[in-house]
Amino acid sequence: MTDSNKRLPNGSDPKPKSGRRRVRRKWSLLTTLVWTAGIGVYLFLVAPMFVIFLSAFSPTEYPTFPPSSVSFRWFTALFTNSDWGEALRVSLILLLIVTPLTVILGTAAAYALGRLKFRGREAIRSFMLSPLMIPQVVLGIALLYEFTSLGLINTLTSLVIGHMVIAFPFVVRTVSVSVSSLDPKLESASMSLGAGRWTTFRKITLPLIKPGIIAGTVFSVVESFGEVSISLFVSSPGNITVPVRIFNYIDQTFDPSVNAISVLFIAVAVVAMIIIDRAVGLTKVL
Amino acid sequence: MARTSVVKRTNSFYWLLLTPSLLFLTAFLVVPFIMLIVLSFREVDSLLNVLPTYSLSHYTEVFTSGIYLNTIQSSLGVALLTTVICTLLAYPAAYLLVRTERPALRTLFYILLISPLLTSVVIRTFAWIVILAQNGLLNELLMNLHLIDKPLSMLWSMNAVVIAYVQVMLPFAVLPIATSMGEIQPKLRQASMSLGAGRVRTFFTVTLPLTLPGMLSGAAIVFSLAAGSYITPLLVGGRLQPLLPLAIYQQAVQVFNMPFAAALSVTLLIMVILVVLLLGWISKRWEARLRD
Numbered sequence: 369m370t371d372s373n374k375r376l377p378n379g380s381d382p383k384p385k386s387g388r389r390r391v392r393r394k395w396s397l398l399t400t401l402v403w404t405a406g407i408g409v410y411l412f413l414v415a416p417m418f419v420i421f422l423s424a425f426s427p428t429e430y431p432t433f434p435p436s437s438v439s440f441r442w443f444t445a446l447f448t449n450s451d452w453g454e455a456l457r458v459s460l461i462l463l464l465i466v467t468p469l470t471v472i473l474g475t476a477a478a479y480a481l482g483r484l485k486f487r488g489r490e491a492i493r494s495f496m497l498s499p500l501m502i503p504q505v506v507l508g509i510a511l512l513y514e515f516t517s518l519g520l521i522n523t524l525t526s527l528v529i530g531h532m533v534i535a536f537p538f539v540v541r542t543v544s545v546s547v548s549s550l551d552p553k554l555e556s557a558s559m560s561l562g563a564g565r566w567t568t569f570r571k572i573t574l575p576l577i578k579p580g581i582i583a584g585t586v587f588s589v590v591e592s593f594g595e596v597s598i599s600l601f602v603s604s605p606g607n608i609t610v611p612v613r614i615f616n617y618i619d620q621t622f623d624p625s626v627n628a629i630s631v632l633f634i635a636v637a638v639v640a641m642i643i644i645d646r647a648v649g650l651t652k653v654l
Numbered sequence: 655m656a657r658t659s660v661v662k663r664t665n666s667f668y669w670l671l672l673t674p675s676l677l678f679l680t681a682f683l684v685v686p687f688i689m690l691i692v693l694s695f696r697e698v699d700s701l702l703n704v705l706p707t708y709s710l711s712h713y714t715e716v717f718t719s720g721i722y723l724n725t726i727q728s729s730l731g732v733a734l735l736t737t738v739i740c741t742l743l744a745y746p747a748a749y750l751l752v753r754t755e756r757p758a759l760r761t762l763f764y765i766l767l768i769s770p771l772l773t774s775v776v777i778r779t780f781a782w783i784v785i786l787a788q789n790g791l792l793n794e795l796l797m798n799l800h801l802i803d804k805p806l807s808m809l810w811s812m813n814a815v816v817i818a819y820v821q822v823m824l825p826f827a828v829l830p831i832a833t834s835m836g837e838i839q840p841k842l843r844q845a846s847m848s849l850g851a852g853r854v855r856t857f858f859t860v861t862l863p864l865t866l867p868g869m870l871s872g873a874a875i876v877f878s879l880a881a882g883s884y885i886t887p888l889l890v891g892g893r894l895q896p897l898l899p900l901a902i903y904q905q906a907v908q909v910f911n912m913p914f915a916a917a918l919s920v921t922l923l924i925m926v927i928l929v930v931l932l933l934g935w936i937s938k939r940w941e942a943r944l945r946d
Binding site for chain 1: 664685686760761772778853907
């Protein structure tokens, strides 16, 4: 009661500006604090990427800051060591097999889930997204054991399946966003005009959910190209991907050519972000 | 009559699209987990050959040996610590993302936030080795600034694991908080402040309660990732850290005791599921309370 009594005359005060200004000054100190903390967090996020860049062009084994000079010796080491070429070949073959399969499976599933109405639909959606949350070491062990029992271990198939399980939820998630913003009336209009299911799907649905499919494709490529947790369990000496090779190098020796190959991964991330931004907009992707 | 048949035909078309994925996930997600659970009950002989008999022996070993109880405890501790730090750091980051008025700045924040998600975990972990090593970047910087005389040993410790985890998983905490923060109507905060609440009080009485569901869903992801990753602790913490994922990796890849690795895996999986369910339950209860 006393509170409101105090405020009432204050509200009708002829100079309310002074009060507001005082509030704003209190704001700006807090704002500065929050912004400093926030920018600190963003710098912390980007620091490792920055360090990789610094190291890749550093003439010494351990990078120095500020850098003394620019050198490309780690990049030449990359081309002279046939290990990297072989690993890159395996990774690229995997991408060519995994990406189309995962995108087709994931798009079909996301579209069907968006249109079907039944109890348990959300449970199926969570199930399809669950590889994102399952502890990767457990998934790796489970697949290792299954592939060993099936005799699939030491084959490329085991890597293909492992990568598909990991990349699948990303496609489902991005395509689902596009499907949920697609008006089903457009499809029923097409069908009432005489177009069949498949024609409607190809001519109406696919073009309209294309942004989600593109973003899903990018995520699938990035996840498959960078996958290491499952690959480390199911890959064999003949089928070593780039991230597994990097893991072995870091684990066993300190080889600075890892810096150079890391720049390749950062380049892939940058290209991925540009494509996602063009397709759906970076702010809407997750 | 004709309409129901159309609906039925359309529905079967959708089921046709859904079935391949369901079959795929059943074959390579459900079946391997069932096989893993069965394996965890199989006995092994002294040469670690898997025997056709079943028992609880691996689980009794996990839950009675001091080493593994300690491992479970410190795994939980590291995952919880990572989750708490990520959540605390996520609020200012999400605030900047939502409140900035310049589109260019917002895009920059998004780039900084999403780029770690698009870079392989080995690369990010490798960067932390370069930063934290004895002759690494941070030690050199501190030495050049004459803050320390001799290099600090920061790598190969649980602290290094937590630092790397936080950087790797922070985006998963920021994005859901930013989403729910963006959905808060500005009117609510204005109302709170016009009623005399300061900004800090407004945060605790309006923003925090309304972003809690987003915070909890981010926390669930961060916790399960932090509890289940083995690449980062292996490279930054070293093989000897008492963490469940490392123990699982060693049992499977070095000791070749697959049934025991399976028992540890099932333990880890149940631990993660319990925490995720708990967070989901709190979130549901909270949302129900907000609606009243």
